[in-house]
Amino acid sequence: MTGEPNLETPGSSASDAELIQLVTQRDEQAMTEVVRRFQARVLNLAYRYLGDRDEAEVVAQDTFIKIWNRAETFRGSAQVWTWIYRITVNICLTNRIRHRIKTEELDESVAAGPAQQPREAFQRREQQAIIQRALDMLPEDQRMAIVLSRYEGMSYEEIGTVLGRSVPAVATLIFRAKERLRMRLTPFLRRGKLSP
């Protein structure tokens, strides 16, 4: 591989599937293009699940390394991005990297008080922390289903493809997750601490 690739400018016009096929032949330019096209989605999926940027970067790295090493396992019948998402999800779930709210950092920023931060930003951070704590308490599969549904905007069918579950199973996963979240967050809603 020569020089630093410029990942900002559009690269190959090959389709995603064609790129993966080239990667199986150890085409480094194709791999560069794969990273360029998917790094944002992979990174943000990991970030939205883990809530930690550093951990998300590690997962993203591992995802692309796995793509390089396992490109031949891509079956052309699926879409490339669902296959890549599946790899990312499996790395997140397998490593059991749990998001932990950095409470020390959060407490410090909250303790700083609204006087030292714009009130709106403070309230938003506090609200996000409460929601994240509730998400953190979900079982891994329910949490991932919620992240894919609400944060990634995926349909139940797409989530089923990524998680290897049927659509009804995904619907049940999400329903159970929402029930737990509802039970946990409703008191905050009633106290006015959270507002949609």
Added chain:
Amino acid sequence: MGTICNSVSLLLSKQADGELNDLETRRLTLHLGSCGACAGRQAEYQALNELLLAPEPILAPPYLWTRVRAAIIRRPEVKPGVWETLARRLRPAMIPLAAAAVVALAVITSSQLSRTIAVNSRDAAAKAVNIEPEESNVPVLIPDVPADTAQDSLDTH
């Protein structure tokens, strides 16, 4: 909430995600027309969905590809062999398997020991009442030691 409401809750969850089919939509609409509790639950799911907004996206750092490339070059072809793959797959099950093996061994050993003691006790009892012990197929794990020799052994310890 009744049984019907419990089943409708799943529909409410799907409705909030836009995943209802036509039949489910009709069924839900019919039920909500007469159930205030489910109407309230519908509002809660909608509010929950509005709360669950994705965090601001983060930008991929410029060094991400550099690190991936370095890792790829460092280990160009990492394809595990059959045994490594098998070992990797079995690894999560090793501890419970090992524990089960230890427990099984303990049970078997204990069982053998109990039988041996029972046989010896039966023999002793039989001798006490001058009854010939039955033939036993249980292997004797503890070798017969003449009583006086055994006692001497105990005395020296």
